[in-house]
Each structure stands twice: as structure tokens, then as C-alpha cells.
Amino acid sequence: MRPKLSSRARLQTDKVTGKPIVLYPEGVLMLNPTGHAIVSLCTGAVTFQQIVANLAARYKIPEPEISPQVAEYLNRLRERNLLEMQHGNEAAP
Amino acid sequence: MNRPMPRPFSLLAEITHRCPLHCPYCSNPLQLAAQRDELTTEDWKRVLAQAAELGVLHVGFSGGEPLQRPDLVELVAAARAAGLYSNLITSSLGLSRQRLEELKRAGLDSIQISFQSDEEKLADRIAGTSAHAKKLQAAQWVREFGFPLTINTVLHRGNIERLPQIISLAEQLSAERLELANTQYYGWAFKNRAVLLPSRSQVERATEIATAARKRLLGKMELLFVVPDYYSDRPKPCMNGWGQRHLTVNPVGEVLPCPTAHEIKSLRFDNVCEKSLAWIWRESEAFNRFRGTEWMPDPCRTCEFQEVDFGGCRCQAALITGDAAVTDPTCQFSPQRERLTQFVESSQNELNGSSSNPVEMLYRQNSGI
Numbered sequence: 001m002r003p004k005l006s007s008r009a010r011l012q013t014d015k016v017t018g019k020p021i022v023l024y025p026e027g028v029l030m031l032n033p034t035g036h037a038i039v040s041l042c043t044g045a046v047t048f049q050q051i052v053a054n055l056a057a058r059y060k061i062p063e064p065e066i067s068p069q070v071a072e073y074l075n076r077l078r079e080r081n082l083l084e085m086q087h088g089n090e091a092a093p
Numbered sequence: 094m095n096r097p098m099p100r101p102f103s104l105l106a107e108i109t110h111r112c113p114l115h116c117p118y119c120s121n122p123l124q125l126a127a128q129r130d131e132l133t134t135e136d137w138k139r140v141l142a143q144a145a146e147l148g149v150l151h152v153g154f155s156g157g158e159p160l161q162r163p164d165l166v167e168l169v170a171a172a173r174a175a176g177l178y179s180n181l182i183t184s185s186l187g188l189s190r191q192r193l194e195e196l197k198r199a200g201l202d203s204i205q206i207s208f209q210s211d212e213e214k215l216a217d218r219i220a221g222t223s224a225h226a227k228k229l230q231a232a233q234w235v236r237e238f239g240f241p242l243t244i245n246t247v248l249h250r251g252n253i254e255r256l257p258q259i260i261s262l263a264e265q266l267s268a269e270r271l272e273l274a275n276t277q278y279y280g281w282a283f284k285n286r287a288v289l290l291p292s293r294s295q296v297e298r299a300t301e302i303a304t305a306a307r308k309r310l311l312g313k314m315e316l317l318f319v320v321p322d323y324y325s326d327r328p329k330p331c332m333n334g335w336g337q338r339h340l341t342v343n344p345v346g347e348v349l350p351c352p353t354a355h356e357i358k359s360l361r362f363d364n365v366c367e368k369s370l371a372w373i374w375r376e377s378e379a380f381n382r383f384r385g386t387e388w389m390p391d392p393c394r395t396c397e398f399q400e401v402d403f404g405g406c407r408c409q410a411a412l413i414t415g416d417a418a419v420t421d422p423t424c425q426f427s428p429q430r431e432r433l434t435q436f437v438e439s440s441q442n443e444l445n446g447s448s449s450n451p452v453e454m455l456y457r458q459n460s461g462i
Contacts, residue, residue: 007241008203008241008269008402009204010202012176014150015146015148015176016100017149021150023150023151023178023202024178024241025178025180025202025203025205025241025243025269025270026151026180026243026270028102028150028151077212079311079313080310080315081269081270081312081313081314081315086200
């Protein structure tokens with residue numbers, strides 16, 4: 001399962017704050033640095049496990065610790081209908 | 094109290110009042126703007142750029158029917174260039190494959206189509222014209238072109254019983270969002286409220302159906318149910334506070350703190366042809382009149398909910414009491430709530446008694462524009 005930011009959403013930089021935001025119909029998410037890192041990896045090319053590994057290495061946090069946090073964040077995106085799940089070969093690059 | 098100046102997040106660009114539909118619940122003013130008085134393409138481009146500079150993130154192109162403007166594609170491109178997320182709020186009449194392709198290329202982000210009901214005969218009767226079949230076709234095209242689709246249905250006595258079927262229709266059309274908006278009584282809707290107001294039991298049933306559907310569709314289709322505040326004890330947190338997050342620019346360039354602020358006859362609205370959007374947002378009398386909590390009368394002044402609902406809706410206060418600066422009369426603490434309750438109760442009697450003698454419905458008239 002490789003999460004991909006929905007085509008109805010757009011990641012861009014906010015002109016006023018200079019911070020990353022996700023725009024979607026009738027809504028906006030203001031991203032913190034971790035949120036930005038997660039959303040940036042939701043390209044449809046990377047598996048959930050690879051996202052976890054990437055963030056664990058970047059923030060020097062053990063994978064088992066960061067994994068549930070990533071899962072929860074992705075779930076929140078999914079509940080807003082902002083995530084598409086690309087199914088396919090789990091070992092894909 | 095000195096608060097930081099809030100930032101607007103959304104702009105409603107009402108680019109024309111012209112519309113092929115005649116819905117009796119339209120919230121446009123009774124006096125519609127004439128085509129010859131509409132802002133030019135260059136005016137709108139300037140407004141869009143200024144809005145983005147001010148912090149606006151979302152622009153809704155609306156009206157009237159925005160497709161009536163031949164420069165719509167150009168305006169969408171200007172919105173995209175300014176970094177705005179754009180939504181086309183349309184009846185879909187006037188939409189073609191070619192126009193959709195042009196809108197896609199110009200960078201339009203999403204499309205919202207109104208449906209008057211799920212069923213053609215009733216839907217066309219409400220719209221006052223033959224529209225439903227065209228809408229079904231247009232919705233299909235919208236999905237073909239990969240636009241996120243929102244379906245919006247205004248609920249009232251004439252279609253609220255069709256709610257389960259309306260939800261099914263939105264699912265069939267693969268809508269990603271469904272807005273079920275109980276009629277808000279402004280403009281033409283206020284004039285027609287005796288015909289439009291559903292009964293209390295209809296509203297309760299609809300609320301149950303919408304709540305269950307929202308749960309069932311979570312993650313698949315977002316479902317928004319706008320509560321009918323005539324039946325509520327608490328007023329709606331209108332616009333999330335006056336002059337806090339939203340701007341409306343009407344077809345002639347007047348800037349309003351909410352789309353129906355024209356109901357407040359004592360307000361004067363500054364025009365984008367004379368002042369910058371930033372000046373109007375920060376300095377204009379209209380935006381500062383009800384901003385924050387300073388303006389509040391009793392019982393709002395000392396109410397624990399003053400930062401929850403901001404005193405409710407100013408337009409509703411003006412329409413029902415004649416004074417925009419009093420507590421929204423839908424509030425249980427409003428000294429004027431009784432007046433509204435009497436209206437609601439008398440309409441229940443009418444619903445229960447005289448269905449054979451329906452009140453005449455007044456269609457929105459576009460003649461002369």
C-alpha cells in the first residue's frame with residue numbers, strides 16, 4: 001500500500017506565513033514540519049514502511065515508535081478523503 | 094480589547110447575477126445587478142491578485158450562474174496564477190466538454206453543481222426550468238475530466254422527504270462531497286419562507302438520515318449537513334465571525350463581509366473600483382461594524398457563548414427584528430426568539446391542516462437584467 005496525496009488536494013507554500021499548506025475543497029491543513037515530511041512522501045511511489053523508515057532515519061527515532069504516529073496522521077488524511085491508496089507490489093521502489 | 098487583524102481565507106466572487114434558474118430559495122438580493130454594471134475582466138483579475146496578497150486561499154466563482162461570463166476561463170487562470178484554490182459553484186447550465194477542457198487547462202481545482210432534487214420532474218419544478226437532465230450529464234463530464242465534484246442541494250419542504258434518494262444520487266455520480274444545506278432565509282428565500290420551511294418532524298428525520306449517511310460514507314464522500322437554525326436553540330456561528338475569515342465581492346464590485354449582507358440596509362459597502370481589497374478588509378465601516386465583540390448588546394455581551402457563535406447572524410437579526418445589531422433571534426436567549434417561534438409554530442399548523450391550500454411560491458425573476 002503506497003499512499004498518495006489525493007488529486008483534489010494541493011500542497012503549496014502559504015504566502016502569508018511561508019509555511020507549507022494543503023489546500024482542498026472548502027478546507028486547508030496547515031502543516032508542521034513532521035506533517036510536511038509525511039505529506040511530501042505521499043507520492044504513490046513509496047510504501048508505508050518506507051515512509052516510516054525515512055522519517056525514523058531523519059528524526060533519529062526508532063521505527064516502532066514513529067510508526068503509529070505516521071499511521072495516525074495518514075488516517076486523519078484519509079478521513080478527510082485526502083489520500084488515495086495505490087495498491088501493488090509492496091516491494092516496489 | 095486590541096486584537097490582531099484577522100486574515101481572510103476565502104473569497105466568494107459573485108461574477109454575475111444572471112442565472113438561467115429561478116429557484117425560490119435564492120439568497121441573491123431581490124434587486125439583482127444588471128449586466129451593464131458588472132465588473133470587467135481586468136477588475137476581477139485585480140481583485141483576485143489582491144485577495145491572494147491579503148491571505149485568501151480559496152476562491153469560489155459564483156453568482157448567479159458564473160458560466161454566463163465568457164471570461165470565466167481567463168478569471169480561473171488568474172486565480173491559479175495567484176496561487177488560489179478555485180471552485181466553480183454552478184448550476185452546470187452552459188457547461189460543455191469544451192468548456193471543461195478549457196477550465197481544466199486554466200487550472201480550475203474543483204466544481205460544485207447544484208441539484209434541486211434527485212428526480213427530474215420535482216427538480217425542474219423547483220428550478221423553474223428544465224435543468225435536471227443537463228445536470229446529470231454535466232456531472233458525468235466533470236468526473237471524466239478528473240475534477241473533484243461537490244453536489245449541493247438546498248433542502249426545504251418541497252424536497253426534504255427525498256433526502257435518502259438525494260444522497261444515493263450523489264453516490265452514483267461519484268461526488269466527493271455532498272452539501273445538504275437547509276434553506277437559509279435571506280433574499281428570495283425569506284420572501285418564500287412560509288412555503289419553504291419544513292416541519293419539525295421532517296427536519297428531525299432528515300438530521301438522522303444525514304448523520305447516519307455521514308458515518309457510513311466517511312473517507313469516501315464528505316457529507317455536510319447545514320442545520321436549519323429556525324429549529325435550533327443556538328444560532329449558527331455565522332461566517333465564523335463578522336470580518337474574520339471571509340470576503341464576498343458582488344457583481345458590481347461591492348465588498349461584503351458575507352454573501353447576504355445586502356440585507357442590512359444601514360450598511361454601505363465600499364467598492365473595489367475605488368479602494369483596495371486590503372483597505373476594505375481592514376478599514377471599511379462595513380467590515381468593522383460587527384467585528385469582534387465590542388458591538389455586542391445584551392444578552393451576548395455577557396454570554397459564555399460569545400466566542401462560540403459570535404452573536405449569530407447579523408443579516409437574520411436585521412431581517413426578523415429590523416435591527417442588525419441585536420442578538421440573532423434564533424438564539425434561545427434572544428428577547429425576540431418568541432417572534433420567530435410563533436412563525437415556526439404557525440407554519441406547523443399550516444403544514445398539518447391545509448395541504449390542500451398551498452401557499453403560492455414566488456420564483457426568482459431575472460427579467461430586466
